[in-house]
Amino acid sequence: MLFFSYFKDLVGREVTVELKNDLAIRGTLHSVDQYLNIKLENTRVVDQDKYPHMLSVRNCFIRGSVVRYVQLPPEEVDIELLHDATRREAR
């Protein structure tokens, strides 16, 4: 449940979600659930030429299983905190 908790703390931040089909969507993290399904607000597609159909949808629900990466703003990432948390989770 570590990343569920971690993403919960990032709600309200700007993230970019890259899907396994290469689509990258930027938006404000609205919510996340235990399966790491992600809801974004004020979304916009990163590479608009590739995926013109998704221009500025307002709300978006992304299935957790299709997420490849979640790109976070560097200033939001506390490496030490994550380090400790993952170590604890691994025990």
Added chain:
Amino acid sequence: MAVGLRHFTARAGNGSGEPILDTDNGEELVHVQPSVSVAVGDRAPESPGTLYITTRQVIWLSELDREKGYAVYFLSLSLHAVSRDPEAYPSPCIYTQIETEADEVEDESEDSDSECSEVLDLSKIREIRFIPSDANQLDTLFQVFCECAELNPEPIEEGEEEGHNWIFSADQLEDEAGAGDDVEWHFSQNPTNTIGHSNGHHDLASSVLELQINDQRFEDAEEMEQDSDTGHHHQSQQTKYLGSGMDRCTSSRYWIGF
């Protein structure tokens, strides 16, 4: 469970025209939205029909053509969204992306489907839009899609649990030749902290707990090569270490795997 968009024609014969669901396996109807058009891929919207959202899938049944219907399981829906931008699509709609079997392949075949072609390969369709005649229903529909999608997480197979490769220390990263361009995780090597270090037993990549047993079997130096029937082998010389110097002990320990 079929991946991708499918034809759906199973309707109740009692005149309600409702789709026949897999009620034996717990599928339930959650929401019905009449007067909804559907636009499959790049094709034009199809004549109004009714949208049925169940606990497992989304079904659209045509009002005019009793033989026409489409369905897709939530397991195949990669994402869904409210689309209100007229530049993206002229009508406000629920936009969804479908995960197809051939998703790795850059398949442009959906663009080549012309209006006159009735034989449409649904399994290659990547996008589908549901256009309610009442745009005020969009938020409700979006919510229902969310709730039902949450009911359909990836099924967990037994084998997947063993596939977890947890990296505990930088040692493992070095040993795995050509391991990962993804070097986001850097663990500082802290030799005084042995917790999490696997001591070279990389096959024990799953969570293990090292148990130091102050057991009488370890105490007496004369008691060697006993208790081999348990399957554990232990040498009595290596006794009584309590957490330090573990790197010297490559045998004589109890592993408990979770």
